[in-house]
Amino acid sequence: MAFSKLAGLLSGLVRTGDWNRGDVSTGRHHYDPTQPRVPAGNSDGGQWTAGGWRSERASALDGEVLSDATPDNEWRPGARYASRRRAPPSDPTTPGQAVRLATANARARDSIGEVQKREPNWQPAPFVSNTVEGQIAGLQARAREAEARLQELVRHGIGPGPFACDWIPAPIGRRLNSAERAEINRTGDLWGCHTCGARNPGTASGTWFGDHQHPTAMSFLFRRGQRIYPHCRSCSGRQGGWITQWMLRLKGTQK
Amino acid sequence: MTRSIRIAPPNSYILVADVLRHDQLPDFTTQARIDGTKFCVAVGCEVDLDGETDITIGPAPDVDPGNRPVFDTILETPNRKVTVWTIEIEKLLEEKVATGRTRVRIWGNRPEFPDRVVIGLG
Numbered sequence: 001m002a003f004s005k006l007a008g009l010l011s012g013l014v015r016t017g018d019w020n021r022g023d024v025s026t027g028r029h030h031y032d033p034t035q036p037r038v039p040a041g042n043s044d045g046g047q048w049t050a051g052g053w054r055s056e057r058a059s060a061l062d063g064e065v066l067s068d069a070t071p072d073n074e075w076r077p078g079a080r081y082a083s084r085r086r087a088p089p090s091d092p093t094t095p096g097q098a099v100r101l102a103t104a105n106a107r108a109r110d111s112i113g114e115v116q117k118r119e120p121n122w123q124p125a126p127f128v129s130n131t132v133e134g135q136i137a138g139l140q141a142r143a144r145e146a147e148a149r150l151q152e153l154v155r156h157g158i159g160p161g162p163f164a165c166d167w168i169p170a171p172i173g174r175r176l177n178s179a180e181r182a183e184i185n186r187t188g189d190l191w192g193c194h195t196c197g198a199r200n201p202g203t204a205s206g207t208w209f210g211d212h213q214h215p216t217a218m219s220f221l222f223r224r225g226q227r228i229y230p231h232c233r234s235c236s237g238r239q240g241g242w243i244t245q246w247m248l249r250l251k252g253t254q255k
Numbered sequence: 256m257t258r259s260i261r262i263a264p265p266n267s268y269i270l271v272a273d274v275l276r277h278d279q280l281p282d283f284t285t286q287a288r289i290d291g292t293k294f295c296v297a298v299g300c301e302v303d304l305d306g307e308t309d310i311t312i313g314p315a316p317d318v319d320p321g322n323r324p325v326f327d328t329i330l331e332t333p334n335r336k337v338t339v340w341t342i343e344i345e346k347l348l349e350e351k352v353a354t355g356r357t358r359v360r361i362w363g364n365r366p367e368f369p370d371r372v373v374i375g376l377g
Contacts, residue, residue, distance in 0.1 A: 175263065181304045204368055207304045209267065216265060217343040234284055237299070240266030240342040241283035247344045248277035254344055255274050255334055 097132045104139035111146035118159035118214070120221040122149060154195070157239035160213050160229060161195035170212055170226035180228075184210050188230025195235040202233030209236040217243050257313030258348045260339075263303045269310060269347065270340040271296040271359060271374055273332040288367055291328045298326070298361055301370040308370050312339055312348045315360055315375030324360040324375070332357045337376055352376055 093101070108124075115122050124145045127138035153159055160167075166187040168180055176184070188208035192199045201208040211231035214222050231239070248254065268283060272295035281290035281297040288299025300308035311318055330337065332352050337359065339348040357376055363369030 176304065184304060203302050203305075204365075205302065205305055207302045209302060210304050212265075233288075236266050237268065237283035237288065240268045241280060241297075243266070244270065244275075244280055244283075244342045244344070245277045247342075248275055248280075251344060253274060253276050254340070 093132045097136070100136050101132060101139070104136045104143065108139045108143040108146065111143045111150065115146050115149050115153065118150070118153045119218070124149075155238075156242035157195040157211065157231065157235045158215060158218075158242065160227070161193070161235075163192055163197040164194035164213075164229055165191040167194075167213075167227040167229045170228050172225075176210060176228070181207075181210070184208055184228060184230050191230070193232035193235050194229040195239075196232060198232040198234070200232070201230070209233065211236065211239070215239070215243055217247055256350065257311060257317055258350060259309060259311040260347050261307050261309050262347065263307045264300055264341050264347075265303075266342050267300045267303050267308075267368070268342050269298050269300060269308075269372070270342065271298060271312075271330070271361070272338060272340065273330065273334050273336055273357075275340060275344065287325070289326050289361065289363075291326065291330075293329070293331050296326060296328060296330065296359060296361065298363075298372055298374075299368065300372060301368050305368070306370060308372060310339060310348065310372045310374070312337065312350050312374040313376065315358070315377050318362075318373050318375045319360075320362050320373055322362065324362050325366070326359075326361040328359055330357050330359050331355070337374070339374065350376060 112122075112124060124142040127134075127141065129135045129138050154161060166183075168183050168187075171177075171180070185206075185208050188201060189199075193201070193208075194211065203209075208230035209232070210228045212226045212228055214224075214226060216226070219226070266283075268288075274294055276294055279292045279294040281292050281295055283290070283297055290297055300310075333355055335353065335355070336349055336351050337357060338346055338350075340346055360375040362373040362375070364371040
């Protein structure tokens with residue numbers, strides 16, 4: 001069509017307002033302006049349809065019950081309700097991640113177990129993660145926290161120390177007799193302080209401190225009996241301060 | 256009034272305080288084996304294997320042995336009392352005082368590992 005003819009047709013349309021007419025020259029409609037069209041999103045979207053549009057699915061469901069809601073409960077169809085099932089990790093686990101996860105889990109379990117041998121009620125801070133990497137990081141953090149706590153306990157003489165060798169069973173309901181005191185002093189002279197390894201007890205008399213393990217203040221956490229190891233002056237004092245602080249954290253300020 | 260007890264305290268330490276707070280504890284590792292904060296004084300006693308320690312608390316004029324105290328401080332005593340505790344938070348002795356802050360003097364019969372400790376109040 002020549003450009004001049006097209007321009008003429010357009011100008012005629014604008015002038016007469018007959019936008020919907022199929023044939024401008026005759027003024028006759030080729031379609032019904034009220035005829036419905038299939039909505040977008042359907043396979044035949046945009047096409048004219050003979051009657052009121054209904055989806056194939058809706059047609060197929062003619063005569064079926066569309067809702068399974070029952071009138072005798074408060075469940076609302078389509079609503080989301082809490083589930084006890086935890087959402088699965090959003091990212092898939094690779095073989096490498098599985099190895100790292102198992103390693104982190106073993107390290108955390110072992111470290112926490114070592115701490116709880118000395119302080120049975122100790123627990124690391126909890127963590128929550130829905131990703132594999134998050135779980136690995138959380139387990140590694142728990143292991144680090146447990147390892148730091150273990151170092152603190154060992155440094156403060158909670159639990160037999162790295163230099164612990166000989167010991168005597170702690171008597172119940174009485175003080176040590178002379179033979180038991182002599183044995184602690186012999187052990188201390190032979191092996192040194194069980195916590196720091198010092199060979200000198202640091203006392204004027206040369207006597208070692210008798211260190212109860214587990215500490216008596218923590219007895220309610222243990223089922224086994226106590227042992228007595230030799231302790232030097234510094235380690236005994238450091239342990240005393242730690243136990244006082246631990247007891248006060250447990251019981252609160254004392255008045 | 257004067258009170259006394261004879262004991263071999265755990266870790267050979269006693270604490271002198273009205274209120275014990277975990278963030279107001281003295282240093283237990285000083286060379287002198289005696290140290291204090293404004294709430295608490297830690298006093299080293301005889302080594303447990305060597306024997307027990309006599310601990311006495313009372314008004315300073317009544318218990319002053321006449322020599323120079325090994326420690327002299329002012330303690331906060333909001334509950335108007337001074338208590339002697341073990342490090343395991345067991346009360347050994349307690350004495351009432353008149354004011355919210357109390358001068359506390361500690362005497363020992365030896366510079367280190369005393370087997371006789373006297374606590375004078377006021």
